[in-house]
């Protein structure tokens with residue numbers, strides 16, 4: 496069976512961007528692949544985190560995975576730190592990575608811009624991400640557009656290892672949705688929707704009360720025209736809202752355009768809010784049930800146990816290939 500691996504950071508509220516770009520596809524892929532989905536706490540600490548907040552956000556993110564429709568009897572849901580082999584292979588891959596490659600990563604450049612002190616973890620972040628993927632020999636990695644460059648580096652590292660030590664790693668393919676791979680901010684369509692944006696009006700959190708979601712969508716920036724037409728170059732704000740509609744209603748962009756031909760932005764936004772709430776409200780209902788039941792800890796323990804078994808096999812093989820004395 497082919498394998499899928501992906502992860503989401505517990506560094507704030509999960510957004511509608513995370514849902515459309517990644518989580519929604521996790522749910523789809525679990526029926527056809529052996530799936531591993533993690534909450535990447537090791538990656539989250541590459542920037543300072545408040546311990547109590549990190550703990551809460553980690554539990555929240557794991558529960559949201561399940562609330563979104565990941566079935567823990569089909570896919571492994573776990574914390575990255577519970578599978579120690581990620582960090583171990585991460586170190587090995589760090590030694591195979593060139594400084595220049597890491598310096599070119601746009602995410603590193605964005606996150607370190609203007610900062611006086613930059614943690615070394617932030618710099619080597621992509622080597623750990625490569626280990627996340629390669630430790631399972633994953634075939635497919637569902638991610639949003641912003642992770643594409645990290646995936647390319649992962650592929651390069653897999654090739655490099657295979658070239659130096661012998662064919663071993665599967666070269667993973669990114670799975671980036673054609674529509675919705677980059678959901679933009681509601682207040683500025685030149686920026687990605689992000690949980691780290693200080694303006695909460697710029698993003699929809701999966702845990703926002705429905706009334707807030709309606710308010711945020713009604714206040715979303717639009718151009719001064721009136722045509723509900725998909726044209727990212729000239730109408731980036733409306734195009735972003737059309738994308739969100741299309742992904743939440745599961746209809747094509749062309750169909751959204753057809754539905755709103757001759758209609759005003761106000762009517763479109765009102766319907767869009769209901770479409771988004773229609774997805775998020777039942778998800779929140781399941782989320783509350785999962786949190787109340789406390790079942791997430793069993794799910795995480797089981798997921799980590801199954802994932803560790805796969806990861807250990809790879810780590811031992813790799814250590815042997817490198818010339819380590821293995822246990």
Ligand code: TYM
Pocket residue numbers: 500501502503504505512513514515516517518535538623624627628636637638639640641642645675676677678679687688689
């Ligand atoms: P993170 O936590 O920033 O985001 C999680 C996933 O959500 C996608 N995403 C978006 N998609 C569309 N529109 C948006 N506005 C948007 N914002 C975020 C991201 O592309 C991502 O797929 N480095 C990763 C986590 C990670 C990982 C991995 C992913 C660690 N190890 C191994 C895949 C495989 C990250 O920071 O994602």
